[in-house]
Amino acid sequence: MRExxxxxxxxxAREFEAFVAGAxxxxxxxxxxxxxxxxxxxxxxxxxxxxxxxxxxxxWDRLRxxxxxxxxxxxxxxxxxxxxxxxxxxxxxxxxxxxAKPAGVLNCLTPQERLILVLRMYEGVAEEQAAALxxxxxxxxxxxxxxxxxxxxxxxxxxxxxxxxxxxx
Amino acid sequence: xxxxxxKEADVRRILEEPQPPVPRDxxxxxxxxxxxxxxxxxxxxxxMWLVLFAAAVAFIVWASIAQPWVxxxxxxxxxLTGW
Numbered sequence: 144m145r146e147x148x149x150x151x152x153x154x155x156a157r158e159f160e161a162f163v164a165g166a167x168x169x170x171x172x173x174x175x176x177x178x179x180x181x182x183x184x185x186x187x188x189x190x191x192x193x194x195x196x197x198x199x200x201x202x203w204d205r206l207r208x209x210x211x212x213x214x215x216x217x218x219x220x221x222x223x224x225x226x227x228x229x230x231x232x233x234x235x236x237x238x239x240x241x242x243a244k245p246a247g248v249l250n251c252l253t254p255q256e257r258l259i260l261v262l263r264m265y266e267g268v269a270e271e272q273a274a275a276l277x278x279x280x281x282x283x284x285x286x287x288x289x290x291x292x293x294x295x296x297x298x299x300x301x302x303x304x305x306x307x308x309x310x311x312x
Numbered sequence: 313x314x315x316x317x318x319k320e321a322d323v324r325r326i327l328e329e330p331q332p333p334v335p336r337d338x339x340x341x342x343x344x345x346x347x348x349x350x351x352x353x354x355x356x357x358x359x360m361w362l363v364l365f366a367a368a369v370a371f372i373v374w375a376s377i378a379q380p381w382v383x384x385x386x387x388x389x390x391x392l393t394g395w
Contacts, residue, residue: 156343159339159342159343159346160339163338163339163342164339167334167338167339168331168334171332171334171338172330172331172332175330175332176327181330182330182331182332182333183332183333185332188332189335189338192338193338193341193342193345194345196338196339196342196346197341197342197343197344197345197346197348197349198346198349199342199346200342200343200345200346200347200349200350201346201347201349201350201353203346247330248326248327248329248330249327260323260327261327264320264323264324264327265324265327265328292319292320292323295323295326296319296322296323
């Protein structure tokens with residue numbers, strides 16, 4: 144019994160190491176895009192990814208053919224959504240506070256816009272799947288994605304946060 | 313349609329640009345935390361079974377002592393004697 148447990152744990156460690164070696168770069172990039180941190184200074188993205196990977200490791204033996212990358216990405220998205228909720232308070236999707244330090248390319252977007260844009264455009268998750276993951280209607284995901292793309296391609300001037308505050312969330 | 317896909321390609325290019333370096337201790341941290349989660353889960357499962365087992369034993373002991381299925385002696389009717 145104990146021997147079987149040990150061999151299972153060794154196999155899990157081996158498979159998990161191979162998975163991390165292959166997927167960590169892309170996942171860390173996605174996490175860094177989510178948190179809008181600069182690529183060379185991303186403590187929050189690292190924390191997010193470590194937590195998501197730890198969850199994947201803990202449920203490795205019960206994956207049953209499910210894609211571990213998919214599972215980790217899902218964890219990452221859910222944890223980010225929950226973290227944004229707590230960090231920004233209330234509905235959690237308000238505009239990010241202006242920061243003095245240098246930030247990532249997606250800093251002009253709200254956390255929700257970043258999340259949906261990264262899921263749809265960077266990870267290539269289908270609209271329906273992203274909607275199901277976040278508990279939103281598909282139309283809303285499509286609208287937020289379009290808005291995020293427009294904001295990203297044509298960054299607003301300084302007046303944008305005032306408009307965002309007036310708009311009902 | 314083509315305008316949309318061009319916009320999508322632009323956005324994808326913006327998203328692809330900076331590649332952050334992967335920290336070396338990411339794997340070790342994840343395994344440490346994941347292992348801790350696994351151990352906690354195992355301990356919680358064991359505790360649950362233990363509590364369940366203890367409850368079952370306690371119930372059996374109580375039932376064998378109290379024997380709730382035996383009809384209690386009547387307390388309202390006086391015993392029928394002398395006829």
